[in-house]
Structures are given as C-alpha cells and as structure tokens.
Amino acid sequence: MRIPALVAPTASGKSTLALEIAAKLGLELVSLDAMQVYRGMDVGTAKPSPEERARVPHHLLDVANPDERFSVADYVALAEGALAEVLARNRLPLVVGGTGFYLRALAEGLPSAPAADPERQAPLWARLEAEGLEPLLRELAAASPADAERAERNPRRVVRALEILAATGRPPSDFPPLPPRFRYETFVLLPSAEKLEPRIAARTEAMFAAGLVGEVEGLLERYPRLTTARQAIGYKEVVRHLAGETTLAETQAAVTLATTRYAKRQRTFFRKLPFSRRAEALAPEAAPEVTDWLEGLAADRG
Numbered sequence: 671m672r673i674p675a676l677v678a679p680t681a682s683g684k685s686t687l688a689l690e691i692a693a694k695l696g697l698e699l700v701s702l703d704a705m706q707v708y709r710g711m712d713v714g715t716a717k718p719s720p721e722e723r724a725r726v727p728h729h730l731l732d733v734a735n736p737d738e739r740f741s742v743a744d745y746v747a748l749a750e751g752a753l754a755e756v757l758a759r760n761r762l763p764l765v766v767g768g769t770g771f772y773l774r775a776l777a778e779g780l781p782s783a784p785a786a787d788p789e790r791q792a793p794l795w796a797r798l799e800a801e802g803l804e805p806l807l808r809e810l811a812a813a814s815p816a817d818a819e820r821a822e823r824n825p826r827r828v829v830r831a832l833e834i835l836a837a838t839g840r841p842p843s844d845f846p847p848l849p850p851r852f853r854y855e856t857f858v859l860l861p862s863a864e865k866l867e868p869r870i871a872a873r874t875e876a877m878f879a880a881g882l883v884g885e886v887e888g889l890l891e892r893y894p895r896l897t898t899a900r901q902a903i904g905y906k907e908v909v910r911h912l913a914g915e916t917t918l919a920e921t922q923a924a925v926t927l928a929t930t931r932y933a934k935r936q937r938t939f940f941r942k943l944p945f946s947r948r949a950e951a952l953a954p955e956a957a958p959e960v961t962d963w964l965e966g967l968a969a970d971r972g
Contacts, residue, residue, distance in 0.1 A: 673753060673852050674967050675765035676960065677702065677773060677943075678859035679936040680929060681869040683953030685718065688766040691961055692726045695968050698756045700749055701730040702767025702776075704824075705902050707745065708736045710892070713877050713885045714904035729756070729763075737893040741786055741830070742775045749776060750851045762968050765854070770939040771822060777854045779847035783834045790837060794829045795897065806832060814841035822935055825901040856945045857963055861952045866933050869952075874904075874926045883908055883918075903928045 678684040692699050701707070705715040709732045718728055729752035734740040749765070749772075756763040765776070798806060806828050811818035813835055820843070821827035834842050886908040889896055900906050904925050911921040947963060949956040 671853075671971060672855035672967075673763060673765060674964060675702065675773060675776075675854050675856045676859070677766070677770070677856060677940055678768060678953060679861070679866060679933040679940070680768050681866055681873045681933065682768075682859050682861050683869075684766060684768070684859060685716065687953035687957055687960060688764060689718070689722055689726055690957075691964055692764060694961075695762070695964060697762050697764045697964070697968070698727040698729065700752050700756075700763050700765045701728065702749075702765050702769050702772050703730075704745075704769040704772060705898075706731050706767075707733050707740055708898060709734070710885070710889055711736060711898075711902070711905070713880050713882045714902065714908075716873070716877070727756075735893065736889055736898045737895050739786070739788065740898075741826075742772060743780055743785075745772050746775050746780055753852060762964075762971055764964065768936055770936065770943070771820070771824065771827065773854075773856070773943070776852070777850060777856075779850040781842050781845045781847055783842050783845040784837055786830060787833060787837065791829055791833050794832055798825055798829065803828065810835070810841075814843060817841040817843050822939065826898075855967065856943060856947075857960055858940045858943060858945045858948045859953055859956055859960075860937055860940060860948060860950050861955075862950070863930075863934065863937075865952055867930055870929045870933060871926050874922055874929060877904065877925075878918075878922055883911070887912060903932055 676684055676688055688699055691697065703715065705711055706717050707730060711717070717731060730745070730749055733748060753763050794806065803823065803825055807818060807823065810821065810828055810831050817831050821831055831842050834840070882904060886905055890909070890912070900909055907921050907924045907928065910916050911918060916924065947959070949959055
C-alpha cells in the first residue's frame with residue numbers, strides 16, 4: 671500500500687486538519703518537521719500540545735536534544751521505524767508537515783554519499799558563524815546549482831553538501847539514492863501568498879505572546895552551543911534580540927518576514943513534487959477533499 675502524506679507551507683493549517691481527521695479515522699501522525707524533532711523547541715515550532723498528543727498518537731516529536739547532530743538519515747531511520755510499527759498494529763499512519771527535504775528522502779531514498787564527518791564540518795560551521803550563510807551558499811551554487819537549490823537555504827544542508835564536496839570532489843546529487851522502504855501518496859496544499867501572509871503574521875504574534883523569548887532564554891541556558899536553534903527561524907532572530915541587537919518589535923517583524931520567505935520556498939518546492947492530489951487552498955478550505963482522500967485510503971486498507 672501507499673502511505674499518505676499531507677504536506678503544505680507553514681501556517682496553512684495542515685497540522686490542525688491532520689489532527690481532526692486522525693481523531694475521526696483512528697490514524698497516527700508522523701511528523702515531517704525538521705525542528706519539531708528537538709526537545710524544548712515547542713513554541714517556536716508550533717509543536718502539538720500535550721493535550722493534542724494525548725488525543726492522537728504522534729511520532730517523531732522530541733527525539734533529539736537541540737545541541738545534538740540530527741541528520742536526514744537519522745530522520746528517515748526513525749520515521750521508517752515508526753511507520754513500520756504503526757502498520758504492524760494494523761493502523762494507518764499519516765505523514766504530515768512541511769519539510770520537503772525529509773519528504774524527498776522518504777519517498778526517493780537517502781543519497782549514498784559518505785557518512786557525515788563532524789571534524790570535516792567543524793570549519794564550515796565556524797565559517798557560517800563568522801561569515802553568514804551567503805558565502806557558503808554561493809560556493810555551493812558555483813559547484814552545483816541543483817544542490818544549492820535543494821538545500822533550500824537550510825544551513826545544515828549547505829554545510830553537509832560542502833562537506834561532501836570537500837571529501838569527494840562531487841556534490842550530493844552525484845550520489846544515487848538508496849531504495850526507499852515505503853511508497854507514498856501525497857496530498858499537497860498550495861494556498862496563495864495572499865492567504866498565507868496574514869496567517870503567518872498572526873502565528874508569529876501568537877508565538878511571542880505564548881513565550882517564545884522565554885523559551886529561547888531557557889534553551890540558551892541549558893544548551894549554550896545550541897547550533898540548531900541558532901539557525902532556526904524564530905529562534906535565531908530572538909537570539910539576536912537577547913544579545914541586544916534588535917528591539918522586540920523588530921524581532922517579531924524579522925520572524926514574520928523570514929517565515930513568509932520560507933513559505934514561498936516551500937510553495938515552490940511542493941509545486942514541483944510528484945503528487946496524487948493538490949488543492950490551491952488553505953487546509954480548512956480543503957478539509958472535505960482531504961478527508962475523502964484519507965477515508966478512501968483507510969477503506970482500501972481494510
């Protein structure tokens with residue numbers, strides 16, 4: 671059978687819709703979110719609440735500390751294990767989220783590039799800290815425009831791609847993928863920028879009201895290095911605010927802008943995906959169509 675995946679840009683309402691349908695149909699949710707894997711990064715990632723997790727089983731949340739290295743290979747291994755476990759109990763999993771890089775790795779297989787080498791990555795991370803992302807991204811684009819595009823301006827992916835280049839002289843795209851364990855059927859939501867932008871602004875405001883600044887302060891106390899959160903949207907802006915570089919209003923505006931740009935990149939990525947269905951709508955507007963789709967898959971399963 672094909673495993674269903676519901677993907678959409680941030681702030682589109684996909685998580686709420688997935689929760690409601692999962693509760694109705696008895697599904698289990700497998701997160702497709704690169705930041706929700708980290709413990710303590712709750713407010714800034716819009717992580718499901720304890721009440722929501724008690725209502726519907728969730729997988730791939732809180733599986734790593736923010737100062738730990740967590741690669742796409744780690745994600746795939748844990749996600750495929752969770753999917754197998756759900757299927758073994760004769761339940762239907764639903765993969766839901768907005769990290770296209772993870773979806774591609776699940777559906778197409780992991781690249782066969784050499785394993786990550788923290789020592790080789792260390793000078794690249796030092797450059798990133800000192801120079802910012804743009805010089806590294808330009809270096810990657812000069813060697814492989816396709817890999818630069820695939821990195822989606824994600825610092826970890828850019829560093830990893832440059833590490834592979836340095837180690838092999840070849841970009842990641844030169845390494846053929848390994849066979850995926852499962853096949854997937856994807857429903858893509860592609861709401862317009864006009865519909866997303868006010869929702870992004872409201873979501874950012876709600877995160878700050880819910881204590882995003884305090885969350886980042888606590889993370890910095892527990893994990894002084896905090897490489898991951900220093901690069902995550904919402905967190906890196908608050909880190910600068912806590913360092914006295916920006917006012918609170920400037921920080922909130924920067925988070926809204928960064929999230930809007932990220933949603934644009936997500937829409938571009940998802941528009942290129944092979945998919946079974948697509949709706950040019952927010953999740954609430956597409957709810958009947960998504961529900962019918964999942965009901966059909968659940969019925970086919972038995």
